[in-house]
Amino acid sequence: MGKLTLTTFLTLDGVLQAPGAREEDDSDGFAYGGWVAPHADAGMQEFMGEVFGRAGAFLLGRRTYEIFAAYWPHHDDPANPIAHRLNRLTKYVASTTLKEPAWGPAAVLDGEQLQAEVVRAKDATEGELQVHGSGRLAQWLLARDLVEELNLLLFPVFLGAGRRLFPTGCLPTACELTASRTTGSGIAIHTYRPKGRAPFQDFEA
Template sequence: MRKIIVGAFVSMDGVMQAPGGPHEDPTGGFEHGGWTLAYWDEAVAAFMDESLQPEFDLLLGRKTYDIFAAYWPYVQADPGQGSFDAVNAEAAKRFNRITKYVATHRPESLSWANTQSLGSDIVAALRTLKRQDGPNLLVQGSSELVQVLLENDLVDECRLLTYPLALGTGKRLFGSGTQPSAFKLTQSAVSPSGVLMAAYERAGDIEIGSFDLLEHPTEAEFERRKHL
């Protein structure tokens, strides 16, 4: 069985749109693209590196695929060139090699090496992939695809970096269609710049209870309920 792991940068109010730059995704009039850059530090870099260490395949929405496909195949791989960066080059080598599964209505235009379309029935394709043997499926960005995953209870783990700011508007990680789900915190730390880095694993259904210590509700409580 393969797990689906959602990796995301989010603001305190849950926005995940365009964390990497102003031209990444300005749809809907979003004006704050690049909001994570001021908080980048070694701890954040280490958390991201840890997320990419186990073997994985990528699971991407079309917009994030296009962002990646316009960047990673073009990263300089020659150490003799002035623009060469060893960390970037190693990441590019891995991203170019692994399989990329993409949710798209335009499969004929997927030109990046080792890329496959999820087809017309995305949920069925994802359930099939999860049943197979192979590396876990890592989602990066892909806010629209993430909604499909959450609506169909397909997320096994979330690796979230929560930034100390509120963006007000923008595409959010948890939309209105998210299925009620319990998660277990398995890892947490705070970077020097104030980013909360946490990993959560799916942990069954939500358990409910009550802090009401009275044996029977009071008349005032019954009255309160009438006006809900």
């Protein structure tokens, strides 16, 4: 049985939209794409190598799948844990529009029973079933308590606009911090394990 994990890049104000390139995702008029590259460093690369080294399969949204498919097949390197695993492990794609994924091995999860399909994919995975990027899928998974571990890479920039990982109306959830580090360029990397609904109480007088 695998573990479903989410790894995502965030700004200080929680934005996850278009981290990798200026033209990656300009939906809703977003004009600040490509905010990760100015801060990427060896510490970030080391951490991401560790994460991908634990991967048994991937669960991606259609847009992230297509962004990866346009890049990683052309940059295959057996010595690179990211390229090696992305190109060889199964990619489950949550999509109602993608019918024949060209970058394999891949399987489309598009049924009405998506939650059950995700659980079956996780149970069939040895290691981690990893979600990378895939903002809307990540929100959908978090709303159903399906994410078992979150790797949040917090970059030293805030934008004031863009799609956020935790939108208004998301489930109030408490988390346990299981690991933390900071890279040389100021990226704060925190690993959390959700532990149920958030508690609330007053300070004692």
